[in-house]
Amino acid sequence: NNALSIQGLRKVYSNGHEALKGISLDVEQGDFFALLGPNGAGKSTTLGIVSSLVSKTSGRVKIFDYDIDTDLVKAKMQLGVVPQEFNFNQFEKVFDIVVTQAGYYGIPAEQAKQSAEKYLKKLGLWDKRDVASRLLSGGMKRRLMIARALVHEPRILILDEPTAGVDIELRRSMWEFMKELNEQQGTTIILTTHYLEEAESLCRNIAIIDQGKILANTSKKKLLSNL
Numbered sequence: 560n561n562a563l564s565i566q567g568l569r570k571v572y573s574n575g576h577e578a579l580k581g582i583s584l585d586v587e588q589g590d591f592f593a594l595l596g597p598n599g600a601g602k603s604t605t606l607g608i609v610s611s612l613v614s615k616t617s618g619r620v621k622i623f624d625y626d627i628d629t630d631l632v633k634a635k636m637q638l639g640v641v642p643q644e645f646n647f648n649q650f651e652k653v654f655d656i657v658v659t660q661a662g663y664y665g666i667p668a669e670q671a672k673q674s675a676e677k678y679l680k681k682l683g684l685w686d687k688r689d690v691a692s693r694l695l696s697g698g699m700k701r702r703l704m705i706a707r708a709l710v711h712e713p714r715i716l717i718l719d720e721p722t723a724g725v726d727i728e729l730r731r732s733m734w735e736f737m738k739e740l741n742e743q744q745g746t747t748i749i750l751t752t753h754y755l756e757e758a759e760s761l762c763r764n765i766a767i768i769d770q771g772k773i774l775a776n777t778s779k780k781k782l783l784s785n786l
């Protein structure tokens with residue numbers, strides 16, 4: 560059973576740049592998957608299309624049984640998305656940011672509050688719940704992005720370069736958190752990275768992308784034995 564299935568995905572940006580040249584990719588349910596590649600390879604474009612933040616030129620994307628062309632709302636319900644840029648309201652309080660997000664998924668208020676509490680506690684942000692988000696440190700903002708992405712308990716968590724520019728201590732604790740989520744809740748994790756080390760230490764399967772093409776798509780074991 561695939562959590563994500565991408566077929567022949569192409570993206571030509573409006574300036575004519577072909578960022579994805581017809582890529583295909585499957586991610587199994589329960590996998591911990593890395594899309595590894597250098598800057599400009601097409602990683603963010605791929606995740607952007609999967610999470611419908613970026614339009615595609617052609618190709619198919621299915622999230623579990625839901626095609627994003629025909630079942631977009633259901634497809635989006637399955638996903639928690641952590642983009643690279645902080646994009647929450649800087650003046651809103653931490654707790655409210657997470658609860659508001661739950662509202663977008665139609666989660667009743669009481670349940671939204673409970674879920675927000677659960678994830679803010681897990682991510683060590685509960686004592687900051689009444690603080691405006693702009694007053695948080697960079698590391699706390701990262702964790703807030705993750706709490707917000709998880710509030711509707713998605714089956715897939717997508718993270719775009721989650722540890723870029725993050726200090727080693729926070730990087731380790733984010734790795735631990737993602738591992739736990741994958742192992743204990745069975746959440747499928749898909750992340751992009753340009754650190755081989757990160758893909759290597761965390762992920763079960765890895766696809767390598769460069770210049771809009773998939774160069775390899777394999778288990779970590781096989782990949783490393785071929786290097």
Ligand code: ADP
Nearest residue numbers: 570571572573574575576607612613614615616
């Ligand atoms: P779409 O095809 O998804 O509608 P566009 O091609 O219109 O996207 O571009 C979206 C935005 O990204 C534009 O404001 C554009 O200026 C900006 N942009 C252009 N080139 C780049 C680039 N190389 N990297 C990141 N953003 C860019």
Ligand code: ADP
Nearest residue numbers: 572574576578597598599600601602603604605
């Ligand atoms: P990665 O995430 O692997 O660094 P991206 O998906 O951000 O790569 O970008 C892939 C390619 O598409 C790059 O050459 C980038 O400059 C270009 N690109 C990204 N966004 C836009 C845009 N909005 N308009 C035009 N080109 C873009």
